[in-house]
Amino acid sequence: MASNKKVLLKVIILGDSSVGKTSLMNQYVNRKFSNQYKATIGADFLTKEVTIDDRTVTMQIWDTAGQERFQSLGVAFYRGADCCVLVFDVTAPNTFKSLDSWRDEFLIQAAPREPDNFPFVLLGNKVDLEPRAISAKRAQQWCQSKNDIPYFETSAKEGLNVEQAFLAIAKNALAQQNQTVDLYNEFPDQIKLTNTQRPSNGSDSCAC
Amino acid sequence: MHRISSGGHSTPPSVRRPILNFGRSLNTSSEDSTISRNNSPHIAKDYVESLHQNSRAALLFGKNNVHVMPLKAEVTEPMPGYLSLHQTPSGLTIKWTPNQLMNGFSDESQDKSVYWDFALQVRLDEIVYVHCHQDSEAGGTVILVGQDGVQRPPIHFPKGGHMLAFLSCLETGLLPRGRLDPPLWSQRSGTNSNTRRRRPLPALSETEETTKDYVFRIIDNSDHKDILKRKDLMDTKASLPSRVRVQLCSTSTSSESSSKSFSLDQQSVPDSPPSVYIQAVCDSMKKQIISRAFYGWLAYCRHLSTVRTHLSGLVNSKIINGDGASEGITLEKWTELCIDGVVSDYGEVYRQTYFGGICNELRTEIWPYLLGHYKFGSTTEQRKELDEETKQAYENTMSEWLAVEAIVRQRDKEDQAHAIAKLSSESASGEPVPKEIQRDLSNEVFEDEITDDEDSMSEEEKIQSRKSRRNTIKYESDEDQQLNDEDNAEINLVQISSDPEALPSSSNCDKNDEDAEGRSQELNDFIHNVIVTNASLDITNVETDGAPVRNHLDAVTEENNSSLDTCIETHGLASPGRSACVSPASSNGGIYSQELLKTFGLNLHRIEKDVQRCDRNYWYFANENLDKLRNVMCTYVWEHLDIGYMQGMCDLVAPLLVTFDDESLTYACFCHLMERMIENFPNGNAMDCHFANMRSLIQILDAEMYEQMHAHGDYTHFYFCYRWFLLDFKRELVYSDVFKTWEVIWAAQQVASSHFVLFLALALLETYRDIILSNGMDFTDIIKFFNEMAERHDVNAILKLARELVLQLQILIENK
Numbered sequence A: 001m002a003s004n005k006k007v008l009l010k011v012i013i014l015g016d017s018s019v020g021k022t023s024l025m026n027q028y029v030n031r032k033f034s035n036q037y038k039a040t041i042g043a044d045f046l047t048k049e050v051t052i053d054d055r056t057v058t059m060q061i062w063d064t065a066g067q068e069r070f071q072s073l074g075v076a077f078y079r080g081a082d083c084c085v086l087v088f089d090v091t092a093p094n095t096f097k098s099l100d101s102w103r104d105e106f107l108i109q110a111a112p113r114e115p116d117n118f119p120f121v122l123l124g125n126k127v128d129l130e131p132r133a134i135s136a137k138r139a140q141q142w143c144q145s146k147n148d149i150p151y152f153e154t155s156a157k158e159g160l161n162v163e164q165a166f167l168a169i170a171k172n173a174l175a176q177q178n179q180t181v182d183l184y185n186e187f188p189d190q191i192k193l194t195n196t197q198r199p200s201n202g203s204d205s206c207a208c
Numbered sequence B: 001m002h003r004i005s006s007g008g009h010s011t012p013p014s015v016r017r018p019i020l021n022f023g024r025s026l027n028t029s030s031e032d033s034t035i036s037r038n039n040s041p042h043i044a045k046d047y048v049e050s051l052h053q054n055s056r057a058a059l060l061f062g063k064n065n066v067h068v069m070p071l072k073a074e075v076t077e078p079m080p081g082y083l084s085l086h087q088t089p090s091g092l093t094i095k096w097t098p099n100q101l102m103n104g105f106s107d108e109s110q111d112k113s114v115y116w117d118f119a120l121q122v123r124l125d126e127i128v129y130v131h132c133h134q135d136s137e138a139g140g141t142v143i144l145v146g147q148d149g150v151q152r153p154p155i156h157f158p159k160g161g162h163m164l165a166f167l168s169c170l171e172t173g174l175l176p177r178g179r180l181d182p183p184l185w186s187q188r189s190g191t192n193s194n195t196r197r198r199r200p201l202p203a204l205s206e207t208e209e210t211t212k213d214y215v216f217r218i219i220d221n222s223d224h225k226d227i228l229k230r231k232d233l234m235d236t237k238a239s240l241p242s243r244v245r246v247q248l249c250s251t252s253t254s255s256e257s258s259s260k261s262f263s264l265d266q267q268s269v270p271d272s273p274p275s276v277y278i279q280a281v282c283d284s285m286k287k288q289i290i291s292r293a294f295y296g297w298l299a300y301c302r303h304l305s306t307v308r309t310h311l312s313g314l315v316n317s318k319i320i321n322g323d324g325a326s327e328g329i330t331l332e333k334w335t336e337l338c339i340d341g342v343v344s345d346y347g348e349v350y351r352q353t354y355f356g357g358i359c360n361e362l363r364t365e366i367w368p369y370l371l372g373h374y375k376f377g378s379t380t381e382q383r384k385e386l387d388e389e390t391k392q393a394y395e396n397t398m399s400e401w402l403a404v405e406a407i408v409r410q411r412d413k414e415d416q417a418h419a420i421a422k423l424s425s426e427s428a429s430g431e432p433v434p435k436e437i438q439r440d441l442s443n444e445v446f447e448d449e450i451t452d453d454e455d456s457m458s459e460e461e462k463i464q465s466r467k468s469r470r471n472t473i474k475y476e477s478d479e480d481q482q483l484n485d486e487d488n489a490e491i492n493l494v495q496i497s498s499d500p501e502a503l504p505s506s507s508n509c510d511k512n513d514e515d516a517e518g519r520s521q522e523l524n525d526f527i528h529n530v531i532v533t534n535a536s537l538d539i540t541n542v543e544t545d546g547a548p549v550r551n552h553l554d555a556v557t558e559e560n561n562s563s564l565d566t567c568i569e570t571h572g573l574a575s576p577g578r579s580a581c582v583s584p585a586s587s588n589g590g591i592y593s594q595e596l597l598k599t600f601g602l603n604l605h606r607i608e609k610d611v612q613r614c615d616r617n618y619w620y621f622a623n624e625n626l627d628k629l630r631n632v633m634c635t636y637v638w639e640h641l642d643i644g645y646m647q648g649m650c651d652l653v654a655p656l657l658v659t660f661d662d663e664s665l666t667y668a669c670f671c672h673l674m675e676r677m678i679e680n681f682p683n684g685n686a687m688d689c690h691f692a693n694m695r696s697l698i699q700i701l702d703a704e705m706y707e708q709m710h711a712h713g714d715y716t717h718f719y720f721c722y723r724w725f726l727l728d729f730k731r732e733l734v735y736s737d738v739f740k741t742w743e744v745i746w747a748a749q750q751v752a753s754s755h756f757v758l759f760l761a762l763a764l765l766e767t768y769r770d771i772i773l774s775n776g777m778d779f780t781d782i783i784k785f786f787n788e789m790a791e792r793h794d795v796n797a798i799l800k801l802a803r804e805l806v807l808q809l810q811i812l813i814e815n816k
């Protein structure tokens, strides 16, 4: 890919309801925390320009509803993702337990070329809160078992580690895109004049 | 150059010809290129004869060693053959015949039948474009493109100006009614070919060094265009041929043509005067054109009619006008409508509401009518009574789930204590976790999961578990079913309590660290979780079963649990006005299975998370009113545990609660509201219907927008409307506008359309259509746009437009 071309990185944030997906996204993009965010219905996204290794890329961060019943809706947005961010709440064990199902669901629906190498990043959010229910060690163990997913402990409320986490997300997404860009090299659909009964033959087909 | 002497080859009229497939369907081209295989050498001979000048067709051009790549898999290289251009009464035809068939067709020793499959026959009236590639090295290639857009096999002419000669003959053959566009030869050229200036086509001169391409269009010059001028009959979207060409029968080409490449024997021109042919051809052509136009138009109409039939279900057929209703229901108007507390003219209530809304003071009074809670024609006393019953039933239900909530809270506390204890013991042991324990840790994560529980159970236990799940999740008002369920519940209890190993763990403790003491503690926990609120009934039942449950159960009765006292007082009373779903507790006589506790607990947590986040910035919810919201929500979920809490429900309760500021009335009206809304939630299918209807509506009412949506194929799935439909636009509008919108949606059902939300969605799109179209917004842009526009819409304008759109469709359907 030509380095002057504008790069759009599509990032999907997944995790149980109320783990802080919307808060994290807003903390990262707008650098503010508000306790006025409503439960997400449907889907929304924010964009942010980031510079990675002197390259400016646009991150398109998608936030969908967390209740598992709404998973099927999010599916429409999974396609073409460059990185998937999994979020759990360190004070809520159930949100940690759901990680596998979020990850699996994403892999099934987004159907990336190389599921084993698709970049995920895990965020353990709300570390400002007490008491904790999931230790960092336990989260890291899970990450190890999933092909060494990077893990960050964040607080959307205090802006802790959010910037760093998203920078890692952007880097992983970019690496993923650079890897797949050749495979996916897309051209606009051409108007085909060639008779469909026969595969077009270079010298014979009309190039008009 | 293959020059054909025509004189000696004229064939007698009776001669048999191969059955050539001249008949053709509108848009197929496959027949053109194939000639039915024929093994008879006689017929083959006749066919080859037909390539020559004869009484039926004039030969305009003929050239051998023209290469064509037949559309056959077995042929990998272009084959040489004889190309000819014929003029018959039905039009110009281009034929190409492989050389194998041309030379020595009398030689029967060789089977040449296969070559018949390669022969090519193209009727020029099916051709719209002639693509020419001029190559100074290799000669020229002509590709004919049909009206169906399909290319015919490329025809390679050898070097030496043959392509130009062919085109020249073709152009001449098209005259006088048809022509090439742009013209091959300048119109101003003299009659003498030598003086002709080759104006528009320098590329076709082989003296040019470069390779050039040129495209000609075959154009109809005839008077028949007037048939097509009535374009209003047709839509461009209909699959009509964009051009209809004249089929010429004229044989008067000789005067015009001077190409060296063909010879025309004047003697062989048919005896009939050309005018007769012209007349005949014109007539048939006229028919053809009309029928094509007609079928194209018919197809389009059928399509529209299907769409309209489909859409006719979206609006009421009766058009009700809004005369004198623009003010809606004012206090004044209400005194006219509500006489002595009785509202009988419900039609007028709906109509006034639909066209003008309800003034804020009256919403509390009128909304219950619109939602179907109050009956039109009821008296003030009847409604008071209903209010009382509603309140009573609501409180009863609340007491039921409050009891369960207390247990859930207790369990939560214990769970948390366990989790924290575990966490600290985990961090206390600083050394790395051995492999085996690691696996354990990750397994243990799923202990609570229903599915994983089941995995670790024995077959028998699974059955029990399923039974109990059915018991707790599905409720039938049917008596037998209830009895069965009671049985199941008991069996379940017996099973679980008689086998401590199979106890669903209320803690997250590792089995490894678990000692006997811990286990017995767990058992106690479990027993404490089984609460009997209607002891007499249940214990009798249990006793007759002879199971050793009583010992455990008697530890926990209502007396022992003082925190539940208030709740239990009202328990067991008949709840009039209750929905068909009977709550699990009442049908079980108050035994709460683990399953029930788990299900309700899960829902409780979900509700809490959403209630906390519900419109905290709106004044009404700045205080303890959030608790009211939670109560209504929990009551609904308790009564509808099979549905459970789904995100978005809080948003639907909130405007009702703000309006009524009364929990039981809100609850009753919310139940009515949910009858329609539940289908929009996952598991329902209304959302997909909405999307499909949106697509059809836009196609009919805004073709341009539809085109753009098609161009961005991605957003025909209309996900940007998802939140609109799920919440009846609640998130798109500020509270006061939500009120206005909701009452119109409810009234619309009776007045104009039960799918009014579609027209609201359409009105939103139409309001911003210029922005959407001029910016060429795609799927993501449009999601972003509407998310950012939330709570900034002009609701009056949108409601007005939505009503207009309903009317527009009503009129369209009326005039079908």
Ligand SMILES: Nc1nc2c(ncn2[C@@H]2O[C@H](COP(=O)(O)OP(=O)(O)OP(=O)(O)O)[C@@H](O)[C@H]2O)c(=O)[nH]1
Residues within 6 Å of the ligand: A015, A016, A017, A018, A019, A020, A021, A022, A023, A024, A034, A035, A036, A037, A038, A039, A040, A041, A064, A065, A066, A067, A125, A126, A127, A128, A129, A154, A155, A156, A157, A158, B612, B613
């Ligand atoms: N203390 C603390 N609270 C947080 C943090 N992040 C989010 N919250 C709170 O947690 C609740 C849920 O946050 P959201 O960002 O709405 O959660 P979500 O994951 O987007 O939830 P859904 O939209 O339902 O999927 C809100 O009340 C936030 O204020 C955090 O880092 N610390």
Ligand SMILES: [Mg+2]
Residues within 6 Å of the ligand: A021, A022, A023, A038, A039, A040, A063, A064, A065, A066
């Ligand atoms: Mg959210």
